[in-house]
Amino acid sequence: MASDSKPTINDVARIAEVSKKTVSRVINKSPLLSEKTRERVEQVIADIGYVPNPQARALALRRNFVIAAIHDNPNAQFLVNVQQGILEGLAGSDFNLMVKPVDRNSPNITDDIRDFLVRQRPYGVVLLPPVSENDEIARLCDDLGCRYVRMGSVRLDEAEHTVSSNDREAVCEAVSYLIEKGHQRIAIIEGPKGFTSPQERRAGFEEALHSAGLKLDEALVRPGSYTFESGVAAGQSLVEMADRPTAIFACNDEMAIGAMIAARRSGLLIPEDLSIVGFDDTPLSSHVWPSLTTVHWPIVDMARTAALKLIAPDDVEANARWLLPSVLIERSSVVPPAAR
Amino acid sequence: MASDSKPTINDVARIAEVSKKTVSRVINKSPLLSEKTRERVEQVIADIGYVPNPQARALALRRNFVIAAIHDNPNAQFLVNVQQGILEGLAGSDFNLMVKPVDRNSPNITDDIRDFLVRQRPYGVVLLPPVSENDEIARLCDDLGCRYVRMGSVRLDEAEHTVSSNDREAVCEAVSYLIEKGHQRIAIIEGPKGFTSPQERRAGFEEALHSAGLKLDEALVRPGSYTFESGVAAGQSLVEMADRPTAIFACNDEMAIGAMIAARRSGLLIPEDLSIVGFDDTPLSSHVWPSLTTVHWPIVDMARTAALKLIAPDDVEANARWLLPSVLIERSSVVPPAAR
């Protein structure tokens, strides 16, 4: 009993004895309408359960109510946080969220995205890191006249199309915290080359050393790829050193936890023998034992802000905001270094 | 230089000197067209870069090209896998994926979903567990004439609206494997009450015991909620028993890993002192040390199948498939019990 097909604006108009246009005015809360007819029409709408057809609206308005999240990020927790944030920003509006993953290794990412934008014509897109760091794609959106916000550690000094976090300052703070605790030999496990966020985090690391008068020991720098395995490998090579570091800063939590596991395998106690600081504040970081001291990366906030920038041009506050704070979360993976 | 607004079907018709309808026929690959005009029109389409407007099509066809994933599941890895699977199923079609999370604790989930379906009118929806277990919502889809597929351990004996996995058999196999290894005192950490999947997994557990002639010891049953913390709690209470079990089956990986951590905190060696088997095969399960023996839950396959069922009525193979195999993955968290 799937009932007859849905009532349309014409049905409402006929029953309420007004024109379609008047019904349209009621739906769109136009101010130039008498209270009397508005009530009458609203009554009819409620009676017959009329709901405007979004496709028809989209056609007439020449714009739809879709925000797309374009990503090439394989991290599940990140993705889900971003989606949550965008949906929070969209809540209460007519907008819906569409997800569009792209293949980071494909040579024609740009073509793929162009095709998507041209076919689907989303009202706006949120570009997620690392795809957000691709200037060509941002230009593509510009050319196609598609609203966009780039999320990440992009540090473009323009509020309109960007939502960033101050990774550099936050890492500087975190590493300074290690130094304050008495650590001098501090290692870093870097993120993948060629992206902004690992660069920023590395920069913050150096900044902290410099302002404490320490100099960077290249022997304590390890490459990483943001994966658990790369953290294990880097951690292992660090703890096997003759004069191993007393603390490690890893550019993300997964690698930090990998390093933790590697250290433990080598018989080290954490944090007594080795302090560790991560970055991201994934749920996992509070689940491991000892719980991981890390930098909270405000993904959900960034995503919510990005969504608001796209759909709420009047929200001056959201539109002005483009640099959100990453803050240090002290847990239990850091203590002063043991005397040697 | 955002260029003038996009070419429409009228532009193509005018330039190719045919009617709109003929262009429409070309787009829709209608067979009743001469090869000559088809080529001419296709040439014009390519020349001016015409792309059909999806909103207009949606309006005229009275159906859009949107598949929505409706979920109330907080697990990030699960969600991302589902999205990946659905997108694989949708790949190459005109369909796009929309995500619609609902609040599992809200009393008016049904109203929320009804509202979404009525407003957005997606072509089809994939209901994810545990929402998929709610019969009221399935009925709602029926009433609203919205195609749907319920994913999960739903075990409705009807292929049309269901994609399930054989959790029960798989768990039975996994626990039988423990028994073969020589374990007799096997504990279970259950999933949340009131959902099908934990029930099925528990049933499989009992089945394995029975067919081996063992009887269920209620003292070795612990409640859980699929969270890491509940796994820690359950694990701890199990290892503190005077005659503790030699093996634990946890109804998901997160709890298995929680139990693993709890056991280690109590000074137990894994797997020497305690074997552990999980369920899901999350990436984490191969990252922990020792790597977790677990049951692979074919989420991606299930999601892909669900998507195909929605959009490819001709794909008889996909439409007939509704029970996908969960298979045991042997890693290194199980060994025969130590002599006591």
Add this chain to the structure above:
DNA sequence: CGCCATTTTGACACCGGTTACCTAAATTAT
């Protein structure tokens, strides 16, 4: 009461496609 300004409402074309129906040309049958 009549006139003008203002508010409220409606007629109609249009957004960019599709369907139903129709016509003219081409082909086949008689």
Add this chain to the structure above:
DNA sequence: ATAATTTAGGTAACCGGTGTCAAAATGGCG
């Protein structure tokens, strides 16, 4: 050669909304 049938393509209405602009209704004021 003519009628019957098929094939190729066109016409007009329609899907369900919105924008424009003008008409109708209302109200204030002399």
